[in-house]
Amino acid sequence: MAVSSDILDRPLNVVTTGTDLITSRRLVEWQSQGKIALSIESDPSTEAMRETASRDGMISATLAEVATHGDFIWLVGDVEQTYPRIAEKLRLNSAPQPRVIRHSQLSAEQLANIAASPGDLWQDSKYACLLVGPAAFKEGEETITATMATRLIRSRNKAARAVAVTLDAAATLRAVSLWTSNTSPSESNRTRIDIRIGSALSKASRPATIQIGGQDPGPKQATAYLATSIPGLHHTSMTLRGDGSVSLPLSGHCRTNLQPLTSTIQKVLSR
Numbered sequence: 001m002a003v004s005s006d007i008l009d010r011p012l013n014v015v016t017t018g019t020d021l022i023t024s025r026r027l028v029e030w031q032s033q034g035k036i037a038l039s040i041e042s043d044p045s046t047e048a049m050r051e052t053a054s055r056d057g058m059i060s061a062t063l064a065e066v067a068t069h070g071d072f073i074w075l076v077g078d079v080e081q082t083y084p085r086i087a088e089k090l091r092l093n094s095a096p097q098p099r100v101i102r103h104s105q106l107s108a109e110q111l112a113n114i115a116a117s118p119g120d121l122w123q124d125s126k127y128a129c130l131l132v133g134p135a136a137f138k139e140g141e142e143t144i145t146a147t148m149a150t151r152l153i154r155s156r157n158k159a160a161r162a163v164a165v166t167l168d169a170a171a172t173l174r175a176v177s178l179w180t181s182n183t184s185p186s187e188s189n190r191t192r193i194d195i196r197i198g199s200a201l202s203k204a205s206r207p208a209t210i211q212i213g214g215q216d217p218g219p220k221q222a223t224a225y226l227a228t229s230i231p232g233l234h235h236t237s238m239t240l241r242g243d244g245s246v247s248l249p250l251s252g253h254c255r256t257n258l259q260p261l262t263s264t265i266q267k268v269l270s271r
Helices: 021-032 044-056 063-069 108-116 118-122 142-156 171-181 261-270
Strands: 012-016 036-040 072-076 099-103 127-132 161-166 193-197 208-212 222-226
Touching: 021 036, 021 171, 021 261, 044 127, 044 142, 044 161, 063 127, 063 161, 108 118, 108 142, 118 142, 127 142, 142 161, 193 261, 208 261
Parallel strands: 012 036, 012 193, 072 099, 072 127, 127 161, 193 208, 208 222
Antiparallel strands: none
């Protein structure tokens, strides 16, 4: 595959929604060497919850804890569309079934109205969970709505247990970057993407010159596509899941002729 000489004369703009531990380490290393300019493509609602937690703190939990103790699950945003197995992970269809309500999106005004009569929301729940997915909050109101949501959860804890959970696909990459450089990759706002690692966040994502790994997005989102093996499935690696728990590799790997992500990226950088 030929690579334009233009993109080899500067650090490559590399964007990802999240990577495994091994790939994260190499990306952070390449950025420190000036080979790439790394950024994360994140949903605005998810990012607002993460920033709110960083600024004000957040009462949270793992999915396993919610599945074990939760008797009320509040799903906001594209949770089940983005995470098709979330109902299984939270045991939403297992006895005893938790009470579940769903909002495709919330505005600050809607959340303020809910907060005005919190008893109608919580009812008699002893362990409630607010699970925030992509596009959970009205566009332009993500920050204020995320702040209100975390305060609502904090207030509920005066009477019973309540947690907020946000699944961050980039949790591993953020953690590795903080461990090694005390900084976190910036949110993607570049108009030009040289390399996208893994699938795009959505069909509205900006096109990339090359996509490495993930699902082939077609020519509208990537001029070239390079398939790779899957970390944890085809070779050993691990991830910090967005809820803070660790996903380990399979005990037996599946065979493949595809190269790992890091090897494929290295070949592109060395051309």
